[in-house]
Amino acid sequence: xxxxxAQGFAAAGVAVGLKSTGKPDVAVVVNRGPLKAGAAVFxxxxxxxxxxxxxxxxxxxGVVEAIVLNSGGANCFTGSFGFQTxxxxxxxxxxxxxxxxxxxxxCSTGLIGTGDEVFRAKVLAGTELGxxxxxxxxxxxxxxxxxxxxxxxxxAVRTQDGWTIGGMAKGAGMLAPGLATMLVVITTxxxxxxxxxxxxxxHATRVSFDRLDSDGCMSTNDQVTLLASGxxxxxxxxxxxxxxLAALCLDLAEQLQGDAEGASHDIRILVQNAASEEExxxxxRSIARNNLFKAAIFGNDPNWGRVxxxxxxxxxxxxxxxxxxxxxxxxxxxxxxxxxxxxxxxLTPRTTDLVVDLKVGSASARILTNDLTHDYVHENSAYxx
Amino acid sequence: xxxxxAQGFAAAGVAVGLKSTGKPDVAVVVNRGPLKAGAAVFxxxxxxxxxxxxxxxxxxxGVVEAIVLNSGGANCFTGSFGFQTxxxxxxxxxxxxxxxxxxxxxCSTGLIGTGDEVFRAKVLAGTELGxxxxxxxxxxxxxxxxxxxxxxxxxAVRTQDGWTIGGMAKGAGMLAPGLATMLVVITTxxxxxxxxxxxxxxHATRVSFDRLDSDGCMSTNDQVTLLASGxxxxxxxxxxxxxxLAALCLDLAEQLQGDAEGASHDIRILVQNAASEEExxxxxRSIARNNLFKAAIFGNDPNWGRVxxxxxxxxxxxxxxxxxxxxxxxxxxxxxxxxxxxxxxxLTPRTTDLVVDLKVGSASARILTNDLTHDYVHENSAYxx
Numbered sequence: 001x002x003x004x005x006a007q008g009f010a011a012a013g014v015a016v017g018l019k020s021t022g023k024p025d026v027a028v029v030v031n032r033g034p035l036k037a038g039a040a041v042f043x044x045x046x047x048x049x050x051x052x053x054x055x056x057x058x059x060x061x062g063v064v065e066a067i068v069l070n071s072g073g074a075n076c077f078t079g080s081f082g083f084q085t086x087x088x089x090x091x092x093x094x095x096x097x098x099x100x101x102x103x104x105x106x107c108s109t110g111l112i113g114t115g116d117e118v119f120r121a122k123v124l125a126g127t128e129l130g131x132x133x134x135x136x137x138x139x140x141x142x143x144x145x146x147x148x149x150x151x152x153x154x155x156a157v158r159t160q161d162g163w164t165i166g167g168m169a170k171g172a173g174m175l176a177p178g179l180a181t182m183l184v185v186i187t188t189x190x191x192x193x194x195x196x197x198x199x200x201x202x203h204a205t206r207v208s209f210d211r212l213d214s215d216g217c218m219s220t221n222d223q224v225t226l227l228a229s230g231x232x233x234x235x236x237x238x239x240x241x242x243x244x245l246a247a248l249c250l251d252l253a254e255q256l257q258g259d260a261e262g263a264s265h266d267i268r269i270l271v272q273n274a275a276s277e278e279e280x281x282x283x284x285r286s287i288a289r290n291n292l293f294k295a296a297i298f299g300n301d302p303n304w305g306r307v308x309x310x311x312x313x314x315x316x317x318x319x320x321x322x323x324x325x326x327x328x329x330x331x332x333x334x335x336x337x338x339x340x341x342x343x344x345x346x347l348t349p350r351t352t353d354l355v356v357d358l359k360v361g362s363a364s365a366r367i368l369t370n371d372l373t374h375d376y377v378h379e380n381s382a383y384x385x
Numbered sequence: 386x387x388x389x390x391a392q393g394f395a396a397a398g399v400a401v402g403l404k405s406t407g408k409p410d411v412a413v414v415v416n417r418g419p420l421k422a423g424a425a426v427f428x429x430x431x432x433x434x435x436x437x438x439x440x441x442x443x444x445x446x447g448v449v450e451a452i453v454l455n456s457g458g459a460n461c462f463t464g465s466f467g468f469q470t471x472x473x474x475x476x477x478x479x480x481x482x483x484x485x486x487x488x489x490x491x492c493s494t495g496l497i498g499t500g501d502e503v504f505r506a507k508v509l510a511g512t513e514l515g516x517x518x519x520x521x522x523x524x525x526x527x528x529x530x531x532x533x534x535x536x537x538x539x540x541a542v543r544t545q546d547g548w549t550i551g552g553m554a555k556g557a558g559m560l561a562p563g564l565a566t567m568l569v570v571i572t573t574x575x576x577x578x579x580x581x582x583x584x585x586x587x588h589a590t591r592v593s594f595d596r597l598d599s600d601g602c603m604s605t606n607d608q609v610t611l612l613a614s615g616x617x618x619x620x621x622x623x624x625x626x627x628x629x630l631a632a633l634c635l636d637l638a639e640q641l642q643g644d645a646e647g648a649s650h651d652i653r654i655l656v657q658n659a660a661s662e663e664e665x666x667x668x669x670r671s672i673a674r675n676n677l678f679k680a681a682i683f684g685n686d687p688n689w690g691r692v693x694x695x696x697x698x699x700x701x702x703x704x705x706x707x708x709x710x711x712x713x714x715x716x717x718x719x720x721x722x723x724x725x726x727x728x729x730x731x732l733t734p735r736t737t738d739l740v741v742d743l744k745v746g747s748a749s750a751r752i753l754t755n756d757l758t759h760d761y762v763h764e765n766s767a768y769x770x
Contacts, residue, residue, distance in 0.1 A: 047697025047705040077693055077706075079722035112690025113723050220694050291676070291757075292765050299766025305497020308462055309605050312432025320432040321462075337464035338498050372676075374759050380677050381684025 008229025026126025062194025393614025411511025447579020
């Protein structure tokens with residue numbers, strides 16, 4: 001159900017040939033209200049795609065009528081022609097929905113540099129077709145249309161106290177903080193102001209999508225959007241809503257991790273007893289970005305030396321000679337020296353649990369990453385659509 | 386000739402079984418004077434191997450009699466026993482050379498966590514054997530003994546105005562700034578004070594080894610050492626010496642790049658017209674560390690979008706929509722849009738020239754890196770010696 005699980009939303013996913021495979025490639029999600037509250041967070045990459053530049057303006061007033069998303073082309077670095085394409089997409093949707101173009105968000109994903117006349121024509125056709133096919137059961141179709149190299153759609157739903165949150169996500173590579181090459185649309189029928197939605201979304205992404213660092217590469221097109229219709233008539237308790245939203249975002253983030261391009265391990269890095277949460281994140285991220293460590297995990301090699309070499313590059317408070325490292329439940333390093341033998345560690349399961357105990361404070365953070373594999377190299381050297 | 390090209394030096398390389406292959410694994414280089422000036426730069430990783438901790442103390446007074454280097458074990462995170470091994474190595478060399486242990490540098494390279502009783506016994510035996518075999522023609526043997534996954538030794542010699550500089554290097558992976566997993570020993574018969582040597586070495590490494598970023602991974606054991614014997618009797622013109630030393634270091638750095646583990650392309654990234662040299666380096670490094678870009682080059686794919694996505698993560702002064710990107714002489718991106726067609730770029734040669742023109746200033750820097758290949762993943766997932 002994803003984005004149509006909550007009341008007040010309709011969606012569609014259609015195929016217009018942006019993908020050479022003929023699979024669905026344009027999704028539309030419409031908020032039928034009564035509220036039209038929206039919030040979004042965007043890539044922090046300074047190289048921003050045209051839809052990002054557009055959507056950052058649209059979200060300013062917190063009013064969103066609909067969002068149009070396409071796969072099969074990022075419309076990034078496509079010049080003023082590309083920006084006009086995004087603008088025309090919003091105008092087309094606004095005209096058909098009897099709304100203002102300034103209330104239509106646009107997202108694109110695919111190859112950077114793709115955005116010519118053919119691309120424009122197909123996106124506009126998809127917008128028209130998608131709006132014609134809008135349905136309160138269209139969430140599943142929409143989640144399929146935003147996929148690129150994803151092997152499966154990502155969807156999640158939570159219901160509590162009379163309100164529902166549902167969402168869809170795509171992303172399989174270029175997954176790094178400040179979001180990822182990810183597009184996420186979350187809808188809720190809870191009664192929220194745009195300010196509430198913004199605060200809740202920022203909290204939730206900070207502890208979910210921002211902790212997913214599959215390959216250290218930050219995209220130009222990332223956007224996570226939350227739309228609230230208020231159709232349930234229920235005003236949620238803020239803490240409860242925030243908690244459920246964060247859990248749903250983490251669920252989607254873990255689905256992204258589990259489908260990361262070419263990965264053979266999902267690595268969960270827990271950094272504990274750090275001086276602060278920020279430092280725990282910094283240390284975790286240094287490990288998540290260490291190619292040698294990631295290649296070792298691919299080879300089922302519990303090479304803890306590479307963990308220490310990675311965290312030694314950070315400025316976080318800890319003594320490199322008083323750190324414990326655990327892999328899948330086995331303490332392989334303690335106090336600057338080897339502990340249990342490498343042979344005691346079983347790295348054959350897909351899930352790899354790495355725990356780094358810094359022994360200086362009480363803060364912790366979990367970072368999600370993947371291993372570095374032959375298939376990752378293959379998929380990213382051959383990728384061109 | 387490497388470290389014995391300059392007058393006043395003797396060296397040896399011997400095999401004591403640290404490597405399972407039986408190849409040479411302990412090298413000794415001795416300065417016979419008349420000067421005993423030394424300088425060294427070390428990894429900036431906070432996780433430092435025992436030989437680094439030891440050598441940082443030895444170099445304080447600028448007097449170095451000899452350096453002992455072993456491959457086949459990093460002696461890092463091996464506890465106080467490991468530090469004692471390094472100390473005993475220096476004492477053994479001092480005793481046999483009639484010197485002070487405080488004037489003996491020690492370097493180790495290999496797997497982190499390796500440094501048990503067997504390792505100690507072999508390193509001490511190698512120190513003794515190496516000193517027994519010291520020769521003024523021993524430079525070649527020494528350069529072979531420091532190799533780990535290197536496929537070939539790295540050596541360079543320059544002679545000018547009556548003085549000579551020679552050097553050897555090892556390193557094939559974990560090559561990143563603040564040096565790399567590299568051990569480098571450079572000798573000269575020029576008349577230099579320790580202060581001169583230190584200043585010249587810091588300048589030379591800053592524009593050579595520090596610009597080599599093969600895989601973004603910083604080692605725990607890196608050390609670059611310069612020893613001066615004064616045996617030529619010639620005091621060099623400082624500017625000339627610095628220039629020749631920098632050229633020799635760049636020569637060795639390029640040899641390291643050309644032999645990087647599993648690489649199929651040597652990528653030279655020239656960032657030009659930056660606001661400052663520091664920003665040019667920052668921009669170049671962001672590209673050198675982008676796995677998606679590096680995988681694309683492996684696949685001979687001129688994916689300039691990944692270049693822009695990489696540099697967009699930096700804080701350097703430039704307009705992402707006013708940047709030119711050239712690949713092997715073809716301008717593929719200009720002013721935020723596609724320029725020449727991808728098909729015009731031939732990425733089949735091993736050397737790949739990437740030029741990024743930021744168009745904001747007049748500073749430039751060149752960063753050396755490699756592509757991300759199947760073989761890199763393979764070698765680093767299987768590596769265990």
